[in-house]
Amino acid sequence: MAIYHLRASMISRSQGRSATAAIAYRVAERIEDRRTGLVFDYAARGGVDHTEILAPDHAPDWVRDRSELWNRVEESETRKNSQVAREVRVALPDELTHAQRLELVREFVRGQFVDRGMVADIALHAP
Template identity: 35%
Template structure:
Protein backbone atom coordinates (compact mmCIF):
# COMPACT_ATOMS: atom_id res chain seq x y z
CA UNK A 1 0.00 0.00 0.00
CA UNK A 2 1.37 3.44 -0.96
CA UNK A 3 2.60 5.33 2.08
CA UNK A 4 3.35 9.04 2.69
CA UNK A 5 5.34 8.20 5.85
CA UNK A 6 7.82 11.04 6.31
CA UNK A 7 8.85 11.40 9.94
CA UNK A 8 11.30 13.98 11.21
CA UNK A 9 13.00 14.80 14.48
CA UNK A 10 15.72 16.95 16.03
CA UNK A 11 18.73 15.22 17.57
CA UNK A 12 19.62 17.08 20.75
CA UNK A 13 22.31 16.65 23.39
CA UNK A 14 19.74 17.55 26.05
CA UNK A 15 18.18 14.14 25.34
CA UNK A 16 21.50 12.33 25.29
CA UNK A 17 21.62 12.17 21.48
CA UNK A 18 24.57 12.52 19.15
CA UNK A 19 24.97 13.13 15.43
CA UNK A 20 27.75 10.53 15.40
CA UNK A 21 25.54 7.88 16.98
CA UNK A 22 22.71 8.68 14.56
CA UNK A 23 25.03 8.54 11.53
CA UNK A 24 26.60 5.26 12.64
CA UNK A 25 23.21 3.64 13.13
CA UNK A 26 21.88 4.75 9.73
CA UNK A 27 25.07 3.80 7.86
CA UNK A 28 25.39 0.47 9.71
CA UNK A 29 28.91 1.21 10.99
CA UNK A 30 30.66 1.53 14.35
CA UNK A 31 30.73 4.81 16.26
CA UNK A 32 34.13 6.47 16.19
CA UNK A 33 34.51 9.27 18.76
CA UNK A 34 34.15 8.55 22.48
CA UNK A 35 33.98 12.24 23.30
CA UNK A 36 30.45 12.24 21.91
CA UNK A 37 29.53 8.54 22.19
CA UNK A 38 31.22 7.26 25.36
CA UNK A 39 29.88 3.72 24.97
CA UNK A 40 30.84 2.39 21.50
CA UNK A 41 27.98 1.19 19.32
CA UNK A 42 28.58 -1.23 16.48
CA UNK A 43 25.89 -1.69 13.79
CA UNK A 44 28.12 -3.31 11.17
CA UNK A 45 26.52 -6.72 11.68
CA UNK A 46 23.24 -5.51 10.16
CA UNK A 47 22.81 -6.41 6.50
CA UNK A 48 19.87 -4.27 5.37
CA UNK A 49 21.87 -1.33 3.94
CA UNK A 50 21.51 -1.21 0.14
CA UNK A 51 22.54 2.33 -0.84
CA UNK A 52 24.31 5.18 0.94
CA UNK A 53 25.80 8.59 0.22
CA UNK A 54 26.33 12.21 1.20
CA UNK A 55 25.04 15.11 -0.89
CA UNK A 56 26.88 18.43 -0.62
CA UNK A 57 25.83 21.93 -1.68
CA UNK A 58 28.31 23.80 -3.92
CA UNK A 59 29.87 25.83 -1.07
CA UNK A 60 30.68 22.82 1.11
CA UNK A 61 34.31 21.58 1.14
CA UNK A 62 34.87 18.19 -0.45
CA UNK A 63 36.24 16.61 2.75
CA UNK A 64 32.69 16.64 4.11
CA UNK A 65 31.89 13.69 1.86
CA UNK A 66 33.66 11.61 4.48
CA UNK A 67 30.91 10.61 6.94
CA UNK A 68 33.16 10.45 9.98
CA UNK A 69 34.82 13.79 9.22
CA UNK A 70 31.48 15.45 8.55
CA UNK A 71 29.67 14.51 11.75
CA UNK A 72 32.74 14.98 13.92
CA UNK A 73 32.94 18.52 12.57
CA UNK A 74 29.24 19.03 13.37
CA UNK A 75 29.79 17.91 16.97
CA UNK A 76 32.91 20.10 17.41
CA UNK A 77 31.05 23.13 16.10
CA UNK A 78 28.30 22.62 18.67
CA UNK A 79 30.97 22.57 21.40
CA UNK A 80 31.42 26.28 20.65
CA UNK A 81 27.71 27.10 20.78
CA UNK A 82 26.11 29.18 23.55
CA UNK A 83 24.80 26.14 25.41
CA UNK A 84 26.79 23.15 24.13
CA UNK A 85 25.25 20.77 26.66
CA UNK A 86 21.79 21.34 25.14
CA UNK A 87 22.85 21.82 21.51
CA UNK A 88 20.70 20.56 18.67
CA UNK A 89 23.20 18.75 16.48
CA UNK A 90 21.26 17.70 13.39
CA UNK A 91 17.86 16.93 11.97
CA UNK A 92 16.75 13.44 10.99
CA UNK A 93 13.95 11.96 8.90
CA UNK A 94 12.73 8.52 7.96
CA UNK A 95 11.12 8.40 4.54
CA UNK A 96 9.16 5.38 3.34
CA UNK A 97 9.65 4.04 -0.16
CA UNK A 98 6.75 2.77 -2.24
CA UNK A 99 6.33 -0.94 -2.85
CA UNK A 100 4.47 -0.22 -6.08
CA UNK A 101 7.69 1.22 -7.55
CA UNK A 102 11.01 -0.54 -8.10
CA UNK A 103 13.88 0.10 -5.69
CA UNK A 104 15.75 1.89 -8.49
CA UNK A 105 12.82 4.22 -9.22
CA UNK A 106 12.40 4.94 -5.52
CA UNK A 107 16.07 5.89 -5.21
CA UNK A 108 15.97 8.14 -8.28
CA UNK A 109 12.89 9.89 -6.90
CA UNK A 110 14.61 10.32 -3.54
CA UNK A 111 17.79 11.78 -5.01
CA UNK A 112 15.87 14.28 -7.13
CA UNK A 113 13.84 15.31 -4.09
CA UNK A 114 16.92 15.72 -1.88
CA UNK A 115 18.93 17.68 -4.44
CA UNK A 116 16.14 20.09 -5.29
CA UNK A 117 14.52 20.53 -1.88
CA UNK A 118 17.48 20.38 0.54
CA UNK A 119 20.89 20.59 -1.11
CA UNK A 120 19.76 23.53 -3.24
CA UNK A 121 19.01 25.36 0.03
CA UNK A 122 22.53 24.76 1.34
CA UNK A 123 21.79 21.72 3.51
CA UNK A 124 24.09 18.70 3.63
CA UNK A 125 22.23 15.39 3.43
CA UNK A 126 23.51 12.03 4.62
CA UNK A 127 21.20 9.31 3.26
CA UNK A 128 21.08 5.56 3.87
CA UNK A 129 18.57 3.26 2.18
CA UNK A 130 17.50 0.16 4.12
CA UNK A 131 15.71 -2.95 2.88
CA UNK A 132 14.18 -4.57 5.97
CA UNK A 133 11.36 -7.01 6.63
CA UNK A 134 7.98 -5.35 7.16
CA UNK A 135 5.47 -6.23 9.86
CA UNK A 136 3.24 -7.89 7.25
CA UNK A 137 6.05 -10.09 5.95
CA UNK A 138 6.73 -7.94 2.89
CA UNK A 139 9.61 -5.55 2.30
CA UNK A 140 10.03 -2.34 4.29
CA UNK A 141 12.04 -0.09 1.99
CA UNK A 142 12.92 3.20 3.65
CA UNK A 143 15.71 5.72 3.93
CA UNK A 144 17.25 7.44 6.93
CA UNK A 145 18.15 11.06 6.30
CA UNK A 146 20.41 13.24 8.43
CA UNK A 147 20.51 16.95 7.65
CA UNK A 148 22.86 19.64 8.89
CA UNK A 149 21.38 22.67 10.65
CA UNK A 150 24.11 25.27 10.08
CA UNK A 151 25.08 27.32 7.06
CA UNK A 152 28.13 25.73 5.45
CA UNK A 153 30.97 27.39 3.56
CA UNK A 154 34.55 26.66 2.47
CA UNK A 155 35.76 27.22 6.05
CA UNK A 156 33.17 24.94 7.66
CA UNK A 157 29.99 25.60 9.58
CA UNK A 158 28.61 29.00 10.49
CA UNK A 159 25.38 30.06 12.16
CA UNK A 160 22.21 28.01 12.25
CA UNK A 161 19.59 28.89 9.68
CA UNK A 162 16.35 29.18 11.67
CA UNK A 163 14.34 29.40 8.45
CA UNK A 164 15.00 25.67 8.00
CA UNK A 165 13.18 24.81 11.20
CA UNK A 166 9.54 25.46 10.36
CA UNK A 167 8.70 24.26 13.86
CA UNK A 168 7.10 26.02 16.79
CA UNK A 169 9.10 24.84 19.80
CA UNK A 170 6.71 26.49 22.23
CA UNK A 171 4.07 23.78 22.67
CA UNK A 172 0.45 24.83 22.85
CA UNK A 173 -1.31 23.84 26.09
CA UNK A 174 1.39 21.35 26.96
CA UNK A 175 1.20 19.57 23.60
CA UNK A 176 4.20 18.44 21.59
CA UNK A 177 6.05 20.86 19.28
CA UNK A 178 4.17 21.24 16.01
CA UNK A 179 5.07 22.14 12.45
CA UNK A 180 4.10 25.63 11.40
CA UNK A 181 1.33 25.73 8.84
CA UNK A 182 3.63 27.21 6.20
CA UNK A 183 6.94 26.03 7.67
CA UNK A 184 9.64 24.27 5.72
CA UNK A 185 8.99 20.88 7.31
CA UNK A 186 5.35 20.90 6.26
CA UNK A 187 6.37 22.10 2.81
CA UNK A 188 8.76 19.18 2.50
CA UNK A 189 6.05 16.67 3.39
CA UNK A 190 3.90 18.15 0.63
CA UNK A 191 6.85 18.20 -1.78
CA UNK A 192 7.65 14.53 -1.16
CA UNK A 193 4.06 13.61 -1.99
CA UNK A 194 4.38 15.55 -5.25
CA UNK A 195 7.59 13.73 -6.24
CA UNK A 196 6.17 10.31 -5.41
CA UNK A 197 2.89 10.98 -7.20
CA UNK A 198 4.83 12.10 -10.28
CA UNK A 199 6.74 8.80 -10.17
CA UNK A 200 3.45 6.89 -9.92
CA UNK A 201 2.10 8.77 -12.94
CA UNK A 202 5.25 8.10 -14.99
CA UNK A 203 4.93 4.41 -14.15
CA UNK A 204 1.32 4.42 -15.35
CA UNK A 205 -0.03 3.67 -11.87
CA UNK A 206 -3.35 5.09 -10.74
CA UNK A 207 -2.10 5.56 -7.16
CA UNK A 208 -1.57 8.71 -5.15
CA UNK A 209 -0.38 9.55 -1.64
CA UNK A 210 -1.54 12.50 0.45
CA UNK A 211 0.68 14.13 3.07
CA UNK A 212 -2.24 15.72 4.89
CA UNK A 213 -3.67 14.42 8.14
CA UNK A 214 -6.65 12.08 8.05
CA UNK A 215 -8.78 14.86 9.50
CA UNK A 216 -7.72 17.29 6.78
CA UNK A 217 -8.58 14.65 4.16
CA UNK A 218 -12.03 14.14 5.69
CA UNK A 219 -11.25 10.53 6.65
CA UNK A 220 -12.95 9.34 9.83
CA UNK A 221 -10.20 7.08 11.18
CA UNK A 222 -7.81 7.20 14.11
CA UNK A 223 -4.15 7.58 12.99
CA UNK A 224 -2.40 4.22 13.18
CA UNK A 225 0.83 4.41 15.23
CA UNK A 226 3.90 2.60 13.95
CA UNK A 227 5.24 -0.36 15.86
CA UNK A 228 8.88 0.30 14.99
CA UNK A 229 11.52 -0.95 17.40
CA UNK A 230 8.86 -2.03 19.89
CA UNK A 231 8.15 -5.08 17.72
CA UNK A 232 11.13 -6.95 19.16
CA UNK A 233 12.11 -4.77 22.13
CA UNK A 234 11.59 -5.72 25.76
CA UNK A 235 10.36 -3.60 28.62
CA UNK A 236 7.23 -1.78 29.66
CA UNK A 237 7.48 0.94 27.01
CA UNK A 238 7.64 -1.67 24.23
CA UNK A 239 4.63 -3.55 25.60
CA UNK A 240 2.68 -0.31 25.92
CA UNK A 241 3.51 0.53 22.32
CA UNK A 242 2.40 -2.88 21.10
CA UNK A 243 -0.83 -2.54 23.09
CA UNK A 244 -1.44 0.91 21.59
CA UNK A 245 -0.90 -0.34 18.03
CA UNK A 246 -3.21 -3.29 18.65
CA UNK A 247 -5.93 -1.17 20.27
CA UNK A 248 -5.93 1.44 17.52
CA UNK A 249 -6.08 -1.26 14.84
CA UNK A 250 -8.98 -2.94 16.65
CA UNK A 251 -10.80 0.39 17.03
CA UNK A 252 -10.39 1.28 13.37
CA UNK A 253 -11.44 -2.22 12.35
CA UNK A 254 -14.57 -2.03 14.49
CA UNK A 255 -15.43 1.40 13.08
CA UNK A 256 -14.97 0.12 9.53
CA UNK A 257 -17.22 -2.88 10.19
CA UNK A 258 -19.83 -0.64 11.80
CA UNK A 259 -19.85 1.70 8.80
CA UNK A 260 -20.06 -1.26 6.43
CA UNK A 261 -23.01 -2.59 8.44
CA UNK A 262 -24.73 0.77 8.30
CA UNK A 263 -24.27 0.97 4.53
CA UNK A 264 -25.60 -2.57 4.12
CA UNK A 265 -28.59 -1.77 6.32
CA UNK A 266 -29.39 1.35 4.34
CA UNK A 267 -28.97 -0.54 1.08
CA UNK A 268 -31.12 -3.39 2.37
CA UNK A 269 -33.79 -1.00 3.58
CA UNK A 270 -33.85 0.70 0.21
CA UNK A 271 -34.08 -2.63 -1.56
CA UNK A 272 -36.89 -3.63 0.77
CA UNK A 273 -38.83 -0.46 -0.02
CA UNK A 274 -38.41 -1.02 -3.76
CA UNK A 275 -39.43 -4.67 -3.44
CA UNK A 276 -42.44 -3.72 -1.32
CA UNK A 277 -43.54 -1.09 -3.82
CA UNK A 278 -43.19 -3.53 -6.71
CA UNK A 279 -45.19 -6.14 -4.84
CA UNK A 280 -47.94 -3.64 -4.03
CA UNK A 281 -48.04 -2.48 -7.65
CA UNK A 282 -48.30 -6.05 -8.89
CA UNK A 283 -51.14 -6.79 -6.46
CA UNK A 284 -52.94 -3.62 -7.49
CA UNK A 285 -52.66 -4.52 -11.17
CA UNK A 286 -54.09 -7.98 -10.55
CA UNK A 287 -56.93 -6.47 -8.54
CA UNK A 288 -57.70 -4.04 -11.37
CA UNK A 289 -56.97 -1.00 -9.21
CA UNK A 290 -54.24 0.39 -11.49
CA UNK A 291 -55.08 1.52 -15.02
CA UNK A 292 -52.54 2.05 -17.74
CA UNK A 293 -51.15 5.58 -18.14
CA UNK A 294 -53.09 7.85 -20.47
CA UNK A 295 -52.08 7.41 -24.08
CA UNK A 296 -50.47 4.00 -23.44
CA UNK A 297 -51.66 0.40 -23.12
CA UNK A 298 -54.89 -1.24 -24.08
CA UNK A 299 -57.06 1.58 -22.65
CA UNK A 300 -55.49 4.25 -24.83
CA UNK A 301 -57.86 5.87 -27.24
Protein backbone atom coordinates in the same frame (compact mmCIF):
# COMPACT_ATOMS: atom_id res chain seq x y z
CA MET B 1 -2.65 1.64 -3.23
CA ALA B 2 0.74 3.25 -2.66
CA ILE B 3 1.19 5.11 0.62
CA TYR B 4 4.16 6.70 2.29
CA HIS B 5 5.12 7.95 5.73
CA LEU B 6 7.38 10.88 6.66
CA ARG B 7 8.72 11.72 10.11
CA ALA B 8 11.08 14.60 10.85
CA SER B 9 12.86 15.08 14.15
CA MET B 10 15.88 16.75 15.70
CA ILE B 11 18.93 14.97 17.05
CA SER B 12 19.50 16.86 20.26
CA ARG B 13 22.01 16.45 23.07
CA SER B 14 19.31 17.31 25.61
CA GLN B 15 17.65 14.01 24.60
CA GLY B 16 20.94 12.14 25.10
CA ARG B 17 21.48 11.64 21.36
CA SER B 18 24.51 12.26 19.17
CA ALA B 19 24.83 12.70 15.42
CA THR B 20 27.71 10.23 15.24
CA ALA B 21 25.73 7.48 16.97
CA ALA B 22 22.61 8.14 14.90
CA ILE B 23 24.40 8.10 11.55
CA ALA B 24 26.50 5.05 12.41
CA TYR B 25 23.26 3.16 13.07
CA ARG B 26 21.45 4.49 9.98
CA VAL B 27 24.25 3.63 7.56
CA ALA B 28 25.46 0.47 9.36
CA GLU B 29 29.06 1.63 9.77
CA ARG B 30 31.67 2.07 12.46
CA ILE B 31 32.18 5.67 13.56
CA GLU B 32 34.26 6.91 16.48
CA ASP B 33 32.97 10.04 18.21
CA ARG B 34 36.04 12.20 18.83
CA ARG B 35 34.14 14.38 21.32
CA THR B 36 33.20 11.56 23.69
CA GLY B 37 35.68 8.84 22.69
CA LEU B 38 32.82 6.38 22.17
CA VAL B 39 32.85 4.00 19.21
CA PHE B 40 29.55 3.22 17.51
CA ASP B 41 29.96 0.05 15.46
CA TYR B 42 26.93 -1.10 13.51
CA ALA B 43 28.91 -2.56 10.60
CA ALA B 44 27.41 -6.01 11.18
CA ARG B 45 23.89 -4.63 10.93
CA GLY B 46 22.12 -5.61 7.72
CA GLY B 47 19.34 -4.13 5.67
CA VAL B 48 21.04 -1.01 4.32
CA ASP B 49 20.78 -0.99 0.52
CA HIS B 50 22.46 2.32 -0.31
CA THR B 51 24.25 5.22 1.38
CA GLU B 52 25.62 8.46 0.04
CA ILE B 53 26.36 12.03 1.04
CA LEU B 54 24.88 14.83 -1.06
CA ALA B 55 26.43 18.28 -0.74
CA PRO B 56 26.38 21.63 -2.53
CA ASP B 57 29.03 22.11 -5.22
CA HIS B 58 30.89 24.66 -3.10
CA ALA B 59 31.19 22.34 -0.07
CA PRO B 60 34.70 21.33 1.01
CA ASP B 61 35.90 17.81 0.21
CA TRP B 62 35.87 16.67 3.86
CA VAL B 63 32.03 16.71 3.95
CA ARG B 64 32.05 13.57 1.79
CA ASP B 65 33.92 11.67 4.54
CA ARG B 66 31.09 10.51 6.83
CA SER B 67 33.16 10.20 10.00
CA GLU B 68 34.81 13.58 9.50
CA LEU B 69 31.50 15.26 8.64
CA TRP B 70 29.62 14.10 11.71
CA ASN B 71 32.54 14.58 14.08
CA ARG B 72 32.89 18.17 12.90
CA VAL B 73 29.16 18.69 13.39
CA GLU B 74 29.44 17.39 16.96
CA GLU B 75 32.54 19.50 17.65
CA SER B 76 30.94 22.69 16.31
CA GLU B 77 28.12 22.61 18.86
CA THR B 78 29.24 23.07 22.45
CA ARG B 79 26.04 23.54 24.46
CA LYS B 80 24.56 20.64 26.39
CA ASN B 81 21.19 21.24 24.69
CA SER B 82 22.55 21.65 21.14
CA GLN B 83 20.46 20.44 18.24
CA VAL B 84 23.15 18.84 16.11
CA ALA B 85 21.20 17.42 13.17
CA ARG B 86 17.83 16.90 11.58
CA GLU B 87 16.59 13.43 10.84
CA VAL B 88 13.99 12.84 8.14
CA ARG B 89 12.65 9.30 7.86
CA VAL B 90 10.54 8.39 4.87
CA ALA B 91 8.82 5.08 4.16
CA LEU B 92 8.24 4.68 0.44
CA PRO B 93 5.81 2.32 -1.31
CA ASP B 94 6.89 -1.25 -2.06
CA GLU B 95 5.60 -0.78 -5.60
CA LEU B 96 8.65 1.34 -6.44
CA THR B 97 11.86 -0.31 -7.58
CA HIS B 98 15.14 0.35 -5.78
CA ALA B 99 16.21 2.68 -8.59
CA GLN B 100 12.92 4.61 -8.38
CA ARG B 101 13.19 4.96 -4.59
CA LEU B 102 16.79 6.15 -4.89
CA GLU B 103 15.97 8.75 -7.54
CA LEU B 104 12.93 9.97 -5.59
CA VAL B 105 15.00 10.40 -2.42
CA ARG B 106 17.83 12.14 -4.28
CA GLU B 107 15.42 14.59 -5.93
CA PHE B 108 13.68 15.34 -2.63
CA VAL B 109 16.95 15.82 -0.73
CA ARG B 110 18.50 18.00 -3.42
CA GLY B 111 15.41 20.20 -3.68
CA GLN B 112 14.72 20.57 0.04
CA PHE B 113 18.21 20.57 1.55
CA VAL B 114 21.23 20.59 -0.78
CA ASP B 115 19.93 23.41 -3.00
CA ARG B 116 19.53 25.45 0.21
CA GLY B 117 23.19 24.97 1.15
CA MET B 118 22.89 21.95 3.46
CA VAL B 119 24.73 18.63 3.43
CA ALA B 120 22.60 15.49 3.55
CA ASP B 121 23.66 11.97 4.44
CA ILE B 122 21.15 9.48 3.06
CA ALA B 123 20.63 5.79 3.72
CA LEU B 124 18.11 3.59 1.93
CA HIS B 125 17.01 0.54 3.86
CA ALA B 126 15.51 -2.63 2.45
CA PRO B 127 11.72 -2.45 2.28
